[in-house]
Amino acid sequence: xxxxxxxxxTVEQQDREKLADFCSSVEGVVPxxxxxxxxxxxxxxxxxxxxxxxxxxxxxxLEATIKDGSGALVAMWTGRRRMSGIRTGRRLKIAGxxxxxxxxxxxxxxxxxxxxx
Numbered sequence: 001x002x003x004x005x006x007x008x009x010t011v012e013q014q015d016r017e018k019l020a021d022f023c024s025s026v027e028g029v030v031p032x033x034x035x036x037x038x039x040x041x042x043x044x045x046x047x048x049x050x051x052x053x054x055x056x057x058x059x060x061x062l063e064a065t066i067k068d069g070s071g072a073l074v075a076m077w078t079g080r081r082r083m084s085g086i087r088t089g090r091r092l093k094i095a096g097x098x099x100x101x102x103x104x105x106x107x108x109x110x111x112x113x114x115x116x117x
Contacts, residue, residue, distance in 0.1 A: 019046055020069025026093065026117075032071035035098050035107055042095040043068060044117065047088055052081055062086065066094065073098060073107040075114070091117040 023029065023044045030041050045068035053061040053076070062080040066073055075094055077083060085092075096112030 016069045018069075019067065022091070023068040023070075029093065032066075032068045032073050032107070034070075035073070037100045037107065038097055040095070040097055042093060043073070044091065044093045045073075046091050047086065048072070050086060050088055066092070071107075073109060074101075075109045075112050077111055085116045086114075093117060 020031075023031070026044045028042060029044045032043050032045065035041055035043070043066070045066040047064050048067050049065045051063050053063050055061065059079045060081050062077045062083060064075045064086055066075055075096075093115045094109060094112040095114075096109040098107035098109050100106070101108045
């Protein structure tokens with residue numbers, strides 16, 4: 001029965017489940033889907049995209065989208081073009097306060113502390 005379930009499940013869904021299992025196995029973290037705005041929290045996830053956001057004053061922001069299988073958030077570091085170890089596919093633990101932004105209310109963490117896993 002498990003074989004048939006695995007064959008019917010998409011690769012993306014299997015990856016999401018594996019990531020959620022990994023993230024839930026780390027102690028002291030909360031799922032991204034349960035984060036409350038402006039509350040201090042620690043989450044674990046995988047970087048799915050990294051980009052540099054240019055600013056008009058000349059100081060760029062490094063933006064990384066992090067997913068844990070339950071949701072996504074955007075971590076932004078001001079004045080940075082790159083940071084050691086921050087690249088697509090890396091898993092990390094970040095800590096900070098999330099703020100809702102945009103119409104969709106996506107969570108953004110500004111200059112969060114991070115630890116590569």
